[in-house]
Amino acid sequence: MEQRWKGSDGREKGNRPSGSVVVALLLACATLITLDAHGGQDSPIEPARRVAGEAFGPVETFTAGVVRPFAAVPDYFGTRKDLREQVSELEAENAELRRTVETSGLDRNRLAEYDGLTRAAADTGYDLVPAHVIAVGSGQSFSHTVTIDAGTDSGLHADMTVLSNDGLVGRVIRVTRTTATVLLIVDADSVVGGRLASSMEIGFLGGRGIIDSTGRLDLDLMDDSVVANAGDVVTTWGSKDGTPYVAGVPIGRVVSVINSPRETSRRAVIEPFVDFTALDLVGVVVPTGSSSDRDVVRAGQGED
Amino acid sequence: MTLLRGLVALAVVAFATVLQVSLFPHFAWDGIVPNLALLVVVGAALVRGPQFAATLGFVAGVLIDLAPPADHIAGRWALALVIVGYLAGRARQDIRPTAVVTVLTVAAASFVGSSIFALSGLLLRDPVVGVSDMLEVILVAVVWDVLLTPFVLPPVMLLFRRLEPAQVAY
Numbered sequence: 515m516e517q518r519w520k521g522s523d524g525r526e527k528g529n530r531p532s533g534s535v536v537v538a539l540l541l542a543c544a545t546l547i548t549l550d551a552h553g554g555q556d557s558p559i560e561p562a563r564r565v566a567g568e569a570f571g572p573v574e575t576f577t578a579g580v581v582r583p584f585a586a587v588p589d590y591f592g593t594r595k596d597l598r599e600q601v602s603e604l605e606a607e608n609a610e611l612r613r614t615v616e617t618s619g620l621d622r623n624r625l626a627e628y629d630g631l632t633r634a635a636a637d638t639g640y641d642l643v644p645a646h647v648i649a650v651g652s653g654q655s656f657s658h659t660v661t662i663d664a665g666t667d668s669g670l671h672a673d674m675t676v677l678s679n680d681g682l683v684g685r686v687i688r689v690t691r692t693t694a695t696v697l698l699i700v701d702a703d704s705v706v707g708g709r710l711a712s713s714m715e716i717g718f719l720g721g722r723g724i725i726d727s728t729g730r731l732d733l734d735l736m737d738d739s740v741v742a743n744a745g746d747v748v749t750t751w752g753s754k755d756g757t758p759y760v761a762g763v764p765i766g767r768v769v770s771v772i773n774s775p776r777e778t779s780r781r782a783v784i785e786p787f788v789d790f791t792a793l794d795l796v797g798v799v800v801p802t803g804s805s806s807d808r809d810v811v812r813a814g815q816g817e818d
Numbered sequence: 819m820t821l822l823r824g825l826v827a828l829a830v831v832a833f834a835t836v837l838q839v840s841l842f843p844h845f846a847w848d849g850i851v852p853n854l855a856l857l858v859v860v861g862a863a864l865v866r867g868p869q870f871a872a873t874l875g876f877v878a879g880v881l882i883d884l885a886p887p888a889d890h891i892a893g894r895w896a897l898a899l900v901i902v903g904y905l906a907g908r909a910r911q912d913i914r915p916t917a918v919v920t921v922l923t924v925a926a927a928s929f930v931g932s933s934i935f936a937l938s939g940l941l942l943r944d945p946v947v948g949v950s951d952m953l954e955v956i957l958v959a960v961v962w963d964v965l966l967t968p969f970v971l972p973p974v975m976l977l978f979r980r981l982e983p984a985q986v987a988y
Contacts, residue, residue: 546893566884653850
């Protein structure tokens with residue numbers, strides 16, 4: 515009898531908590547949110563994030579390394595027909611991409627000329643630090659960020675451009691020793707200066723914060739008399755010293771133009787070249803000649 | 819022993835957090851992945867009750883908020899998972915939960931958790947996303963979590979039952 519009473523007491527204790535613990539936890543959450551929401555860039559949570567990054571970075575790198583070979587398994591099961599379709603699709607895409615590269619090369623050269631006029635020491639080439647995506651922020655968090663396996667050890671710091679061989683991916687917002695967090699350009703917080711390749715007109719690209727099968731971006735052109743045409747290629751316009759975005763990186767293609775009398779500028783919808791649901795190998799733009807713990811892809815190496 | 823129990827629980831939620839960002843993106847539907855940490859918290863709630871689950875929820879939430887690549891305002895997932903842990907713990911019965919009860923609890927917990935996170939985002943203007951988009955994401959997340967329930971909840975609940983203090987043994 516004694517035992518049972520004790521037992522039920524103990525059970526009661528575990529079962530019905532003094533609400534105080536829950537209240538304390540809720541207050542702790544509120545404190546965290548307040549601290550982080552009002553801190554902005556130098557919020558007091560930032561050191562904690564850094565510590566968490568240092569701890570989780572290597573674990574995420576390891577897990578991603580274990581998972582990567584298995585992620586390729588579904589590709590083994592392709593029928594001949596699928597493969598043939600894929601080949602023709604890729605051929606069409608290849609031709610299209612080649613055309614894109616040719617035109618963007620022209621723009622890049624033109625831009626380099628302007629750069630040469632305005633800047634005494636124009637730095638046209640970029641060095642790239644290659645990195646793999648090791649972690650992807652969940653869709654439920656509504657912010658689109660990924661972690662890559664290169665950090666301060668590889669010469670990275672915040673506000674560096676990240677690109678893949680398809681085009682612009684995003685920018686580095688936070689680094690630890692071995693990892694860096696990248697804000698994707700499709701995130702709702704991301705704004706990129708963009709330039710229409712056909713008319714050299716500039717505008718701002720904002721993310722919509724959703725990754726469907728086709729993540730889309732909105733381009734607001736500065737000059738409302740300019741009309742963007744479907745199929746126009748948009749490249750980055752570049753910021754001072756290349757932070758956070760270097761100039762001349764292809765971003766995407768105009769798919770449609772929205773005209774509304776309410777808005778002063780015309781809004782073009784851009785489909786990015788990069789498939790954000792299947793990011794793996796990316797490159798981070800670092801200043802030429804910077805030191806890194808891994809092989810850096812040097813600009814102009816082929817020309818030497 | 820209490821310390822050891824705490825460490826095991828911490829290891830489980832940390833493992834869930836890592837899998838959520840490093841493994842599941844390969845299977846993600848539009849970037850939405852199953853919320854493993856939430857499943858662990860619900861499992862703890864069904865076995866150990868609201869107080870333990872709320873505490874574990876806080877720890878798990880802080881891990882999700884801080885571990886890279888998180889960039890939202892820290893404390894939002896912590897808030898969501900504390901409430902989920904508490905509510906799921908209050909909802910548990912004295913008898914062992916049946917499969918149906920477990921699945922229903924997970925579905926409700928997932929909906930409540932993701933909704934609290936989304937609503938806190940609206941209040942704090944953290945990401946500017948439309949409500950319809952949010953609802954779609956939340957519903958997909960519920961489906962994901964329910965799909966993963968049979969694989970995650972039984973081992974998690976078994977683990978927490980093993981970790982339970984001796985008082986229930988007689």
